[in-house]
Amino acid sequence: MASDAQSCAYSAKEMMVISAARMITDQDIVFCGTGISMLAAVAAKHIYAPGAVVFFESGAIDAKLAHLPLAVSDSRVMYGAAAFCSLVEAFSFMQNPKTGDRIVGIIGAAQIDPFGNLNSTMIGDYGRVRARFPGSGGACDLASFVNTVLVFMKLEKRKFVERLDYLTSPGWQPKGKSREEAGLRARGPAAVITDMGIMKFDRVTCQMYLDRYFPGVVPEDIKSRVGFDLDVSRAVRADPPGEKALSILRTTTDPEKLILD
Amino acid sequence: MASDAQSCAYSAKEMMVISAARMITDQDIVFCGTGISMLAAVAAKHIYAPGAVVFFESGAIDAKLAHLPLAVSDSRVMYGAAAFCSLVEAFSFMQNPKTGDRIVGIIGAAQIDPFGNLNSTMIGDYGRVRARFPGSGGACDLASFVNTVLVFMKLEKRKFVERLDYLTSPGWQPKGKSREEAGLRARGPAAVITDMGIMKFDRVTCQMYLDRYFPGVVPEDIKSRVGFDLDVSRAVRADPPGEKALSILRTTTDPEKLILD
Amino acid sequence: MTSPNKIYTLSAAIREFVLPGCHISIGGFTLNRNPMAAVHEIIRQKITGLHLYAHSNGQGLDELAGSGSIDRLDIAYSGNGRYAPTCINFKRAVRDNQILVEDYTNFQMALRFMAGAMGLPFMPTYSSLGTDIPDKWGYGRDLRQSDPTLPVHKLVTMDNPFFRTGSPESHPEEDPGDTGEPIVLLPAITPDVTIIHAQAADPAGTVRIDGLTFSDVEQAKAARRLIVTCETLVDPGALNHAPQNNQIPGFCVDAVVVQPFGAYPTACYGQYDYDPEFLDWYGKQTTDQDGFDAYAGEYIRGCADHAGFIEKACGKRFDTLMADPETGYSLEVKR
């Protein structure tokens, strides 16, 4: 992790993006969805890991990303790419352990449970939906196959829940089974990056705990915004974003404030 | 079938090629292997069916075929093609009924039995091989999937046998089962084109019978060169190749006598 | 070549191949290369009862949901980039139980189209093990039993028969407790009709897609009938100079429709960009059914064809959407 000593004013969204970007190295293949996930991937390449390869489920591999895409199908993911592939081929890079083990995936969700299982499908009962979300897209595929999954979540009690309305993407213990018992090769989520801090998962209990709280945030405030009992005893304060990182994010990655707005 | 009234001197190989070419129409998708099969497909396009699409398991679709290829991977199958595809995609066009039902396949074999089952793998016992042939290649795939299969065979007793040493490609009754029982959708071989005449298969008994004998050939001579009891009672004389057809074959299709030699 | 004539007008192609109640898939991905002219013609012809198969059709899906054209939907993802975290007409139609929905992942939907394209009954994957996707069915067993157009199962979880029990050193018979490895089999999709939009086609039906192909090629090959709308119809042979860039041979294609700007308001790589202003406006205009109906009445049914729709929806602004030749998208468009 980079130690950006200097600090200055920044938004929670900027802190989230920088936090994710810090977790990406030059050796990684980064796979991301739309919105803040995509911003984090592009920011990682601009700030910390120019050698990282960003690829999209839409099939574009290592594009120039001269302008920020606003969807994974945006023509801006195509310009200057190293290669194109089909959807099947793109997801096959995840399912194939040779490449899947090197992929860092970044996704969001509507709900998360203590084991990092995710819901991005719906609230209510299946067939009697109260609120509908977009569905898995590639999130379940990613969470099933790749070794490093980063999850972006806004910290709200209705989002951090004891029990999901629908289990879209598997975490460390889907439906009470271990991943191995469920037949899943790769690991559960590496981190949940929220607007107040970063959660990780205990390797023994598979349960979420607070790993980092953002500067200016009190761990108990985070605990009170989670719908289950969150261990905050291990938490330390996160480094604020460095001035240089912020500057690159603002002037190179999203100068039009398309996502940072 | 074209009625080429005029006749002139021609070889048995030319008669075989013209016989196969006559069976191809403008609506067909023609799939062929190496050698005389390929010559027949290209001749069909040159003589009778310019609208037919020739494609190769190597993945070239509707190429110009400006020069005769000597293997399905020859760069001459690539020039001016309408599209390229992978091997998996090429064979998938056969397995998919929408396209597979329209494909006419032309193959050869080392042995054939009364039901049109083919051996292109080996003589002897598997594991104790007396003579080895190239193996299925795409022949079994073709014979499994497409509705119209034409087989080229030299008429010899050791090739037309009661019992195959190895069943590489399924005919009308593979291993004593109907194709339907075996799980095969498409029909068995439409015709076996030899150097002395053309065999077809009885729709009731699924057995081979002589349909056409070539000019100058006596049906009983054909019967004596077959290792099982061949019904020759229905045979009629085939039309000789027309002068125009022969001329196109010799001057356009294989002017270098690469296969006709 | 002596192939039958495949050139159709859009209205004739939709009328002949998109029958009420049929199973359909459309090409593209969220806000890129959806066959929007064809989607609008379906709405214009008031074709209903459709079963739509989509991995991630954003705009096309949402307009078919808003217009009441679809009854059933197999889907992986229904967002539309920054312009709709969840497509809004889809969202409303699901909440109001106007469409039956069955959820899959993007990989799974792509694999299902691939199985159809390959003439296979199913494709395997390890995706969705441990989730609600295998358990929650949008179409119940009774419906599946009575409707032969539906697969008999949403999916099937089986033991991988090639799984090697025990370690390489141990004898497998000593590991009776080893229960193997589960794997998911997904049923093939063979739509009655697929519609895709491409940059170019020739009269024989050879198709060239520039940029990403998404799952269009598999969707095209899986379908019983295939309509291709294209920006440009090129002369016979013109595409044969670069066969490596042509994805679909003519023998797969039933209708070729010349339809400039046929993907608008979604993007078409190398030709034009998506229209952020329209997509923003659409999102606000169609938040309720009355809003969608007003939009469809005025902008779709109120226009004779796609050119009329573009004139009304975009007008002179269209110039700002035209793609820069180097990057393939617009450098001028305000997003």
Added chain:
Amino acid sequence: MTSPNKIYTLSAAIREFVLPGCHISIGGFTLNRNPMAAVHEIIRQKITGLHLYAHSNGQGLDELAGSGSIDRLDIAYSGNGRYAPTCINFKRAVRDNQILVEDYTNFQMALRFMAGAMGLPFMPTYSSLGTDIPDKWGYGRDLRQSDPTLPVHKLVTMDNPFFRTGSPESHPEEDPGDTGEPIVLLPAITPDVTIIHAQAADPAGTVRIDGLTFSDVEQAKAARRLIVTCETLVDPGALNHAPQNNQIPGFCVDAVVVQPFGAYPTACYGQYDYDPEFLDWYGKQTTDQDGFDAYAGEYIRGCADHAGFIEKACGKRFDTLMADPETGYSLEVKR
């Protein structure tokens, strides 16, 4: 980019990644784009005990069979166009029981590579039902049981679980005699190393194959290690102007070897043709083992590298093999 350096000499790449006894696949199809320079380097380094997976490797397969490099072979087709109805060293090695052979169809071998590329344990197909292919195994059950590098079955025939029993009108429970529909599951291939030859690559490993790709892309992605020999190494970014023509991203590639004419004596589309005179001579020269050994001693081990081999085998005649830029093959070569 800061990727590790992937540029290798041919001898270093073969030495590091092609270990004795390993499982290997090579790209190309009969007499086109076989990685012949690499095949010769394997023979030069006397690497033996290989398990080769081939759909239709003509020349490359035959030289590896003649040199005694391979012990086991999964194969679909072993001809070499007009130059060998059945590859002759392969034929002799099989007759003399020097290699264990297991037969598949071309589609099946391509599907097995695809399964490996997709990270799947198997792929289904309807091909080979009713034939000897499912019944005759080259590697027996005992060998498969004791050798964890082999799949536990050659293939598995199962009932298609999505098969709809009975007619749409009848209730399936009334058709107890309907036994379903068989389908064949083929085990994935994940070679320890795949070697392909391409027209171009860049230092990050991005690969561009011109002309047909055969099964090279699937073979490349299925492998644990991938060596790419290429006609030309291009500057970083040079291939990014046409991403649709690049088939393999750098993150799949372990070694890039610059090897001009690396497919000779097989063809390389757009670069040079196969060499009929050499292939005819090879067929006569190597009809017996002594003949092959003499050839290998003088032409392969007797030459330090591929350039030396070409000089000896072809010399000035090579000029007549150079491809015409319009057609991609030679218009001068005598066939």
